[in-house]
Structures are given as structure tokens and as C-alpha cells.
Amino acid sequence: MVSEFMLQQTPVARVLPAYQRWMERWPTPADLAAEPPGEAVRAWDRLGYPRRALRLHAAAQAIVERHGGEVPDDHAALLDLPGVGTYTAAAIASFAFGQRHAVVDTNVRRVLARAITGVAQPTISPTAADLRLAVSALPSDEATAARWAVASMELGALVCTARTPRCADCPIRSQCAWVLAGSPPYDGPPRKGQTYEGTDRQVRGRLLAVLRSEQDAVPKKALDACWPDQVQRERALDGLVADGLVEPLPRNRYRLPA
Secondary structure, X not given: XXXXXXXXXXXXXXXXXXXXXHHHXXXXXXXXXXXXXXXXXXXXXXXXXXXXXXXXXXXXXXXXXXXXXXXXXXXXXXXXXXXXXXXXXXXXXXXXHOOOOXXXXXXXXXXXXXXXXXXXXXXXXXXXXXXXXXXXXXXXXXXXXXXXXXXXXXXXXXXOOOOOOOHHHOOOHHHOHHHHOOOOOOOOOOOOOOOOOOOHHHHHHHHHHHHHOOOOOEEHHHHHOOOOOHHHHHHXXXXXXXXXXXXXXXXXXXXXXX
């Protein structure tokens, strides 16, 4: 569960050190739930999208309150936890408990788009059709379906990559509709990369870095020093407060949530 939260929109290479530190400190949901949510935000460090830390903390509290401290193996119960959506519930149920669910990330969508529909890339955003296609490809028995979920994801991550697929190494090359069609190039709308420099996300990261570096509340002037554009800085700080990632205190001070 921890790894699935961390791996949302974040590559494995960045997640692994943070994951190992996290699990050493909080090996069970009860260990995490016993700490203030601000400690989860602090430990999240520079993984990005820090609201995931708050949601993971809230999920740990819910697991303690509703499930005796054990991550539930029931798909519906997983979906009912804070921060757990369709993908995460399916991933936990499949990877942790060996159940039959379609686990559909970007890598899986690309494998299925090429192998079954014969196009170079899937649609930019996930669609209901993607999920239907993934469900149609699932093996019927649970054990094989769970292995399939892992295998299809790894195939997309390591072999059927977005820019330079290693088709010569692919175990399903002879059955891939895209290869059989001559590997036609992508002809859809342009796929734009996300920018970071100069965005509100970068400012939010700078502000949180200041707060993480201190155990006590931080005066506003310390936050003001981390970014020169006052309007953007105040907007980012207001957003952090609204998201519950930062708490304002008397005397113009701020801290991570207690």
C-alpha cells in the first residue's frame, strides 16, 4: 500500500530510498497512525504531490479504526479508504493478495494498445475503454491473473517502453498487433511533457522544504525568503494551507500539520 501511494506519478528510482526509510520507521499502519500527519509530510521529503502523504496517514488511521490495524483484503473495503482510488485498490488487491483485478497504469495501457489494438501509444488520458480492454485480457483464474498484472506492468516498464521499445527482446513480439502492422508511428495529438521550473508546484516544494527542516513553527519571514515573487509565493502558501499541508499559527508562524 505504501509503495502504491508513493509510485503515483513518481518513478521507482526516486521512490525506493524514501520507501525503505518509511517502512523502517512505520512498518505497520498503527505505527504511522500514532504519529501526527505532519510527520508523514516531513518524511515524504521531495517525492512531490505531498497530499499523498496526508492521504496515506488518513488511510492508516482508518485501517486502525475499521480493520484492527490490518490492511483489508476486500476490494470494496480498500476503495473505502482515504486516498485509495480504482487503480490503487486493484493494485493492492492483486499484488498483495493475489486477486483477479485489472491493474491499469500507463505502462499497461501502452502494452495493451500495441499488443491488442495495434497503435503506437494509448490515449493521453485513461478511458473507460482502456479498463474494458484490460479486463478482457485478464486470465480467468486468480493466481494467473495476479501474475499477469505484474508481468504486463513490468513488460511496459522495461521492454515495451514509450520512446525506444525493445521489440527484439519482447516475449510476445510474434503476437503483437503493432509489430505485425509494421510498427506504425504515433499519429495522435502531441504529448506534452510537464513543466516544473517556475510553477506553483515548485514554490510549494520550496515552502514545504523550509517547514520540513524545522521541528518547531517557522516565522513567515523564513518562508518569504524562499521565493522572490510575492504574489506567487502567497498563492502557493494559501494553497498549502487549504490542502491541510500547512497550519497557520498566531504571531505569523507556520508549521506542518500537528
